[in-house]
Amino acid sequence: MDVGVRSKGARIRSAAFGYANVIPFLCFALFPFYYMVITSLKNDAELYDLKAVPFLIQTGVITDHYRYLLAKTEFLTWMKNSLIISVIATSVSLVISILAGYSLARLRFRGVNSFGTAVFITYLVPPTLLFLPLSQVVVWLGISDTIWALVVTYPTFLVPFSTWLLMGYFRTIPKEVEECALVDGASRMQTLIRVVLPMAVPGIVCAALFGFTLTWNEFTYALTFISQSANKTAVVGVTADLIRGDIYYWGSLMAGAVLASVPIVAVYVFFLDYYVSGLTAGAVKG
Amino acid sequence: MAVGSRVLEAAGLARPGRLARLREWWEQEHVFGYGLILPALLLIVCLVAYPFGMSVYFSLSDYWVGSPGRFVGLGNFRNIIGNEIFQRTVYNSFVFTSIAVAFKTVLGIWLAMLLFRNFRFKRLIRGAVLLPWVIPTALSTLAWWWMFDSLYSVVNWTAIHLGIMSPPGPNWLGMTNYAMTAVIAVNVWRGLPFFAIIVLAGLVSIPREYYEAAQVDGAGSWGRFRHVTLPLLRPVLAVVILFSTIFTFADFNIVRVLTRGGPVNTTHLFATLAYQVGLDGGNLGQGAAISLFLFPMLAAIVFVQLRYIRRE
Numbered sequence: 001m002d003v004g005v006r007s008k009g010a011r012i013r014s015a016a017f018g019y020a021n022v023i024p025f026l027c028f029a030l031f032p033f034y035y036m037v038i039t040s041l042k043n044d045a046e047l048y049d050l051k052a053v054p055f056l057i058q059t060g061v062i063t064d065h066y067r068y069l070l071a072k073t074e075f076l077t078w079m080k081n082s083l084i085i086s087v088i089a090t091s092v093s094l095v096i097s098i099l100a101g102y103s104l105a106r107l108r109f110r111g112v113n114s115f116g117t118a119v120f121i122t123y124l125v126p127p128t129l130l131f132l133p134l135s136q137v138v139v140w141l142g143i144s145d146t147i148w149a150l151v152v153t154y155p156t157f158l159v160p161f162s163t164w165l166l167m168g169y170f171r172t173i174p175k176e177v178e179e180c181a182l183v184d185g186a187s188r189m190q191t192l193i194r195v196v197l198p199m200a201v202p203g204i205v206c207a208a209l210f211g212f213t214l215t216w217n218e219f220t221y222a223l224t225f226i227s228q229s230a231n232k233t234a235v236v237g238v239t240a241d242l243i244r245g246d247i248y249y250w251g252s253l254m255a256g257a258v259l260a261s262v263p264i265v266a267v268y269v270f271f272l273d274y275y276v277s278g279l280t281a282g283a284v285k286g
Numbered sequence: 287m288a289v290g291s292r293v294l295e296a297a298g299l300a301r302p303g304r305l306a307r308l309r310e311w312w313e314q315e316h317v318f319g320y321g322l323i324l325p326a327l328l329l330i331v332c333l334v335a336y337p338f339g340m341s342v343y344f345s346l347s348d349y350w351v352g353s354p355g356r357f358v359g360l361g362n363f364r365n366i367i368g369n370e371i372f373q374r375t376v377y378n379s380f381v382f383t384s385i386a387v388a389f390k391t392v393l394g395i396w397l398a399m400l401l402f403r404n405f406r407f408k409r410l411i412r413g414a415v416l417l418p419w420v421i422p423t424a425l426s427t428l429a430w431w432w433m434f435d436s437l438y439s440v441v442n443w444t445a446i447h448l449g450i451m452s453p454p455g456p457n458w459l460g461m462t463n464y465a466m467t468a469v470i471a472v473n474v475w476r477g478l479p480f481f482a483i484i485v486l487a488g489l490v491s492i493p494r495e496y497y498e499a500a501q502v503d504g505a506g507s508w509g510r511f512r513h514v515t516l517p518l519l520r521p522v523l524a525v526v527i528l529f530s531t532i533f534t535f536a537d538f539n540i541v542r543v544l545t546r547g548g549p550v551n552t553t554h555l556f557a558t559l560a561y562q563v564g565l566d567g568g569n570l571g572q573g574a575a576i577s578l579f580l581f582p583m584l585a586a587i588v589f590v591q592l593r594y595i596r597r598e
Binding site for chain 1 (some may be wrong): 298309312313315316318319320322323324325327329330333334336337338340341344352356394397400401403404405409411412413414415416418419421423424426428429430432433434436437438440443463475478479480483507532533535536537538539542543552554557561562564565570571573574577581584587588591592
């Protein structure tokens with residue numbers, strides 16, 4: 001906390017202190033990614049050479065691991081599955097959450113607070129509490145071992161989260177705007193779609209981004225409900241299917257980890273500020 | 287009323303009347319409110335509440351994959367509690383959660399205070415710090431697995447070359463305490479950004495005047511932290527710590543990928559043990575009973591949240 005006027009020397013010392021402390025955190029945060037990329041571009045001889053310096057690529061950058069991944073494995077199918085699942089589950093959840101979030105944030109009816117509490121409790125339920133019974137539910141629904149098992153179950157954690165997030169955004173919209181529209185003869189649904197939604201766009205973008213990230217990254221359900229390789233998601237495919245026997249193909253494994261992270265990183269870099277605001281709103285407004 | 291509507295019908299006005307009445311019904315605030323919440327409510331009832339009930343039912347029966355079981359009362363719980371692996375899992379879960387959350391809290395506050403300063407590339411630094419939270423955990427854990435490899439560990443290589451460790455260094459994932467350390471380290475690595483970003487939001491909301499007043503009163507930087515920052519961060523910290531406790535306690539991804547609960551079950555958590563027993567082993571009844579042990583922790587935290595924190 002810099003308070004008051006200070007000498008130039010003190011300012012430089014303070015800045016040096018800041019950088020000196022932030023750099024270790026940055027290294028800690030980024031090193032695994034750096035190492036992932038380095039490993040995926042190294043040839044096996046260097047990778048498994050105990051005398052080589054692990055931080056560098058000394059014998060030339062190669063793309064063999066990536067080519068192997070794309071040509072010899074089902075990686076592209078996994079990516080396609082992940083994309084389909086994320087897009088459908090996120091869209092469906094978003095519609096359900098917009099309706100519920102608006103209702104809970106804005107309308108007054110008996111039980112509205114209990115519903116809000118129910119959503120909040122569901123938000124806190126970790127997926128690991130329910131994966132066993134849900135694995136039987138998807139069997140009964142006849143969608144076990146298909147991507148639909150995930151499309152159907154992902155809204156269980158997306159809807160509570162997005163509803164909670166959107167409730168916060170809806171509350172920030174002035175109530176007078178809605179009242180004006182209603183007085184002018186618009187129906188409630190028209191008011192929601194034409195007046196409220198356009199004003200809640202940042203919140204909706206935020207919920208969509210988090211939905212996409214959470215579904216793309218999901219591991220427990222995707223590992224549990226799907227065993228057929230062709231129906232796996234990118235995260236589970238890379239984690240479970242690229243490892244054969246006791247020999248780990250670290251080069252292609254890391255190439256898979258890099259490529260399967262690319263969509264998320266791309267979205268993240270583009271919408272960084274939304275992530276920060278959504279993270280803060282989702283947790284702190286709780 | 288009946289006569290009235292019959293008259294209207296005779297006059298040929300029944301249809302628009304009914305539609306108008308339906309519209310009027312739908313426009314009522316409470317009807318519209320219930321209507322909008324219905325899809326979410328159905329989802330929660332069918333895919334959260336009902337499965338939870340099933341989970342309780344499973345835990346009271348000897349249900350195996352593919353064969354609906356008989357009711358066995360508390361038999362599963364009795365077996366589990368007497369089981370050494372389960373006892374070890376309870377111990378692991380508390381060790382894992384308390385150490386990981388403690389590290390995340392302390393380092394998270396420290397990192398948030400650093401990020402609060404004025405930096406060049408401030409946005410870039412914040413973006414980089416948040417990255418571990420965004421990347422799929424299972425995939426980044428693969429990278430950690432490789433970093434902790436028994437033969438080619440880059441952690442050991444670095445430590446040996448810095449002279450901190452004597453070669454060949456520990457086999458991180460193959461030795462009891464080292465494996466737990468590794469699992470905790472990865473959890474801290476992945477959860478730290480969440481703490482830092484939220485505490486940072488808390489720091490931003492503290493009025494600068496408080497610091498100025500404290501300085502006038504002669505408080506040093508530690509005094510300002512102790513008497514201004516910490517008390518004002520308390521509500522934010524409480525929320526983050528509770529959140530993180532639930533999700534650390536219920537963690538699955540890191541342990542499943544990094545150690546699968548090994549060596550000799552010394553890193554198993556409730557979720558990974560439930561998976562191993564319920565799905566790898568096929569004993570759904572016992573698996574469900576194990577995962578239900580997550581529930582008291584969840585219930586306690588929900589209670590604290592609702593009772594003390596949402597009020598503020």
